[in-house]
Amino acid sequence: xxxxxxxxxxVVGIIASVIWLGLFTFxxxxxxxxxxxxxxx
Amino acid sequence: xxEFRTRYGVxxxxxxxxxxxxxxxxxxxxxxxxxxxxxxxxxxxxxxGAMTGLARSFISEEERGTGLLLRLYxxxxxxxxxxxxxNVMMMLGLAIAAILFFLxxxxxxxxxxxxxxxxxxxxxxxxxxASVSTILSALxxxxxxxxxxxxxxxLPVLTPLIxxxxxxxxxxxxxxxTWQDIRGDIIILFSxxxxxxxxxxxxxEFIWKD
Amino acid sequence: xxxxxxxxxxxVVGIALAVVTFISFSTPMAGSFEDVVNFKMxxxxxxxxxxxxxxxxSFDSIGKKFFGSRDFTGRVMPVSIAGVLPSGEGSxxxxxxxxxxxxxxYHLEKVVRLDPGMTFPLIPGLGELGRNxxxxxxxSMVAFLAFLMxxxxxxxxxxxxxxxxxxxxxxxxxxxxxxxxxxxFTLLSTVTGSIWAKFSWGTFWNWDPREVDIFILLLIYAxxxxxxxxxxxxxxxxxxxxxxxxxxAFASVPLLMFVLPRIAQSLHPGGGxxxxxxxxxxxxTHTDPTLLGMLWTNVFVxxxxxxxxxxxxxxxxxLAEHEEEDI
Numbered sequence: 001x002x003x004x005x006x007x008x009x010x011v012v013g014i015i016a017s018v019i020w021l022g023l024f025t026f027x028x029x030x031x032x033x034x035x036x037x038x039x040x041x
Numbered sequence: 042x043x044e045f046r047t048r049y050g051v052x053x054x055x056x057x058x059x060x061x062x063x064x065x066x067x068x069x070x071x072x073x074x075x076x077x078x079x080x081x082x083x084x085x086x087x088x089x090g091a092m093t094g095l096a097r098s099f100i101s102e103e104e105r106g107t108g109l110l111l112r113l114y115x116x117x118x119x120x121x122x123x124x125x126x127x128n129v130m131m132m133l134g135l136a137i138a139a140i141l142f143f144l145x146x147x148x149x150x151x152x153x154x155x156x157x158x159x160x161x162x163x164x165x166x167x168x169x170x171a172s173v174s175t176i177l178s179a180l181x182x183x184x185x186x187x188x189x190x191x192x193x194x195x196l197p198v199l200t201p202l203i204x205x206x207x208x209x210x211x212x213x214x215x216x217x218x219t220w221q222d223i224r225g226d227i228i229i230l231f232s233x234x235x236x237x238x239x240x241x242x243x244x245x246e247f248i249w250k251d
Numbered sequence: 252x253x254x255x256x257x258x259x260x261x262x263v264v265g266i267a268l269a270v271v272t273f274i275s276f277s278t279p280m281a282g283s284f285e286d287v288v289n290f291k292m293x294x295x296x297x298x299x300x301x302x303x304x305x306x307x308x309s310f311d312s313i314g315k316k317f318f319g320s321r322d323f324t325g326r327v328m329p330v331s332i333a334g335v336l337p338s339g340e341g342s343x344x345x346x347x348x349x350x351x352x353x354x355x356x357y358h359l360e361k362v363v364r365l366d367p368g369m370t371f372p373l374i375p376g377l378g379e380l381g382r383n384x385x386x387x388x389x390x391s392m393v394a395f396l397a398f399l400m401x402x403x404x405x406x407x408x409x410x411x412x413x414x415x416x417x418x419x420x421x422x423x424x425x426x427x428x429x430x431x432x433x434x435x436f437t438l439l440s441t442v443t444g445s446i447w448a449k450f451s452w453g454t455f456w457n458w459d460p461r462e463v464d465i466f467i468l469l470l471i472y473a474x475x476x477x478x479x480x481x482x483x484x485x486x487x488x489x490x491x492x493x494x495x496x497x498x499x500a501f502a503s504v505p506l507l508m509f510v511l512p513r514i515a516q517s518l519h520p521g522g523g524x525x526x527x528x529x530x531x532x533x534x535x536t537h538t539d540p541t542l543l544g545m546l547w548t549n550v551f552v553x554x555x556x557x558x559x560x561x562x563x564x565x566x567x568x569x570l571a572e573h574e575e576e577d578i
Contacts, residue, residue, distance in 0.1 A: 009379060013276030017269060024265045027563065031261065034566045176499060180492050181478065194478055197470035198499060201506040229510065236502050244495045247409050
């Protein structure tokens, strides 16, 4: 905690990473869904 | 095969210009208008005048159902050249009318310091507007809500031209001997016109055929 | 493209972007000894982080002294320190340094990071905000790449007269997907840019030349999709008209992104006939290899992300059209 307080930039970095991880899982999920639909076609 | 049949649009466009000038006069009575404002008003009047006038060139064909006939009897490039020549001439006429109106109504503020350069950049700007709106008006020939669509799609495409030409107009209103100052603008205008005219000529065939 | 479908590619992109984001945030920013003096005189900052190397510790009347070296020129400066040295001879660290003009002397205030590895230069007036460059600039670049790819696909669509309707449909979908992803990246670039502007210029939006141009760019490609949706034609003619518009619209994109911002006076670096964007502390152009290397690495990773996004969008479009055919 102390480390984060003295380096607020890491907080920004963590937020950015969390956003990116969310986006990444969304993209992977979308890819899987598209794959399924394409296979049905 | 030049098309002069769409002549009836001209009077409406000139009226449109006059109304724009009147609105500027009413909204800024007895104001000293700086060259930058004058240049902005001038191009606003010219741009929207052009949009009301030039939008008609293909849309009216579709509305009156003559587009099909034209498609049957004329090759694509001659139709395009005809429309382009007509639109450029109309745009130049519009520009001359705008100059006359502005000289008459804004005698004090609209004092061009460098006429040759002013006319050069005006001609290039007007030709650019004409060629872009020719091809775009052909594009939206059969779209829904066509009247409103042309300014919406033409303004973004024309922005580089508008930025350059308003800048050049402002400079020619400010002082004489402007070649050094507006050279960059003129180069942008010229290359923009050239690229647009070439692209339009090549691409017209694809939108003209069914 | 085949490779954009593979799972391995997806994970490579995912991990690369996470790593690159982490490095972009965690690399410390450090200036030079010159910066300490300049910052104090120009912006009243008393402490500036500097990358120091311990050269030869020695003692004299003032107190403990050690020698720090500058980043590139390697000039050695004496720095006074109150406590003990953080590390031995030859080691590197980043520390807040202040300057005492009365005695013409540097003081070590606080050690920020030991063994920093690489550091980014401190840009005057930006400070830590300068990191945003590592995201903002690649996004604009990828947006341009996307519009370029969209236009290439549009040109191919019109030029390939002999290909089958399926192939043509694919090209049209590719063009649309590329423009959509380009629009997305333009939006991201606008958002990161305006947040940056809020903190370094004071307002979210200034109608700076580049801001005007990016706004127009958004309008151009929004108009592309509006035009397509309003056309009352067959799918084939719709695609043809959209392709023509895309090519015409792209003609003004280089003007908007490269020519006009360099002519007009601008808050962005590189405006008003200035040289290339300033990205190092000395006001020279393109001389900081670390920051530039990181920038291009980020560009590369964003390009990979672009390929994934564009292909995914293309496939979604394909499915949507397939669905319509079934109904």
